[in-house]
Amino acid sequence: MVSVVTHPLVQHKLTLMRDVRTGVKEFRELASEVSLLLAYEAMRDLELTTETLETPIQQGDFPVLTGKKLALVAILRAGLIMTEAIVTLVPAAKVGHIGLYRDPETLLPVAYYNKLPADIAERRVFVTDPMLATGGSASAAIQSLKDAGAQNITLMCILAAPEGVAVIERDHPDVHIVVAAVDSHLNDHGYIVPGLGDAGDRIYGTK
Ligand SMILES: O=P(O)(O)OC[C@H]1O[C@H](OP(=O)(O)OP(=O)(O)O)[C@H](O)[C@@H]1O
Ligand SMILES: O=c1cc[nH]c(=O)[nH]1
Numbered sequence: 570m571v572s573v574v575t576h577p578l579v580q581h582k583l584t585l586m587r588d589v590r591t592g593v594k595e596f597r598e599l600a601s602e603v604s605l606l607l608a609y610e611a612m613r614d615l616e617l618t619t620e621t622l623e624t625p626i627q628q629g630d631f632p633v634l635t636g637k638k639l640a641l642v643a644i645l646r647a648g649l650i651m652t653e654a655i656v657t658l659v660p661a662a663k664v665g666h667i668g669l670y671r672d673p674e675t676l677l678p679v680a681y682y683n684k685l686p687a688d689i690a691e692r693r694v695f696v697t698d699p700m701l702a703t704g705g706s707a708s709a710a711i712q713s714l715k716d717a718g719a720q721n722i723t724l725m726c727i728l729a730a731p732e733g734v735a736v737i738e739r740d741h742p743d744v745h746i747v748v749a750a751v752d753s754h755l756n757d758h759g760y761i762v763p764g765l766g767d768a769g770d771r772i773y774g775t776k
């Protein structure tokens with residue numbers, strides 16, 4: 570299942586991210602803001618229960634999260650900015666990191682780091698990566714989460730290519746994808762068109 574978050578605030582901020590004139594500071598801020606808005610959609614089915622308390626006016630039953638365990642897992646590097654924003658909404662969530670980079674020649678993911686919460690199998694998992702291009706990185710990250718026992722996984726991306734969405738749907742049909750937009754296609758270098766360029770480089774100013 571793919572949910573495209575068409576909310577005007579998300580679409581406006583994504584357009585600012587696409588603009589080649591947007592510098593590192595503003596790009597980072599926008600990536601954080603879009604991540605929070607994506608989380609609003611991705612987490613809309615979190616379970617609620619009620620708690621009885623007194624407001625200054627009267628006693629009542631009010632909704633609170635059930636406290637079901639959550640994990641946020643960043644695909645390094647670029648996914649880090651998303652988990653750092655989203656953890657402010659769910660401060661009890663554990664945070665995992667999966668280090669992958671995409672080989673520029675083969676476009677295949679190369680794994681270099683993996684540190685997940687020990688009880689990941691018991692947690693609902695939200696994987697973050699701003700870009701879903703060929704889908705190789707996200708598919709490999711989701712596979713390593715499943716190998717560690719994770720069962721309930723949502724993939725949160727800012728921008729996707731149809732090719733990447735198809736790969737996740739093929740490899741992990743159980744995974745819900747939440748994304749701000751699905752663009753036209755990939756170019757010969759595996760970049761999303763029209764896209765927003767290299768997310769990691771734009772977040773960290775490495776180009
Ligand atoms: O869907 P794919 O074709 O695998 O491409 C997407 C991946 O490429 C980018 O990471 P990159 O390899 O540039 O690493 P970085 O985050 O360290 O910059 C991006 O953040 C994704 O992880
Ligand atoms: O367009 C793309 C594709 C992969 N990774 C990025 O950062 N951008």
Ligand SMILES: [Mg+2]
Pocket residue numbers: 647767768769770
């Ligand atoms: Mg990059």
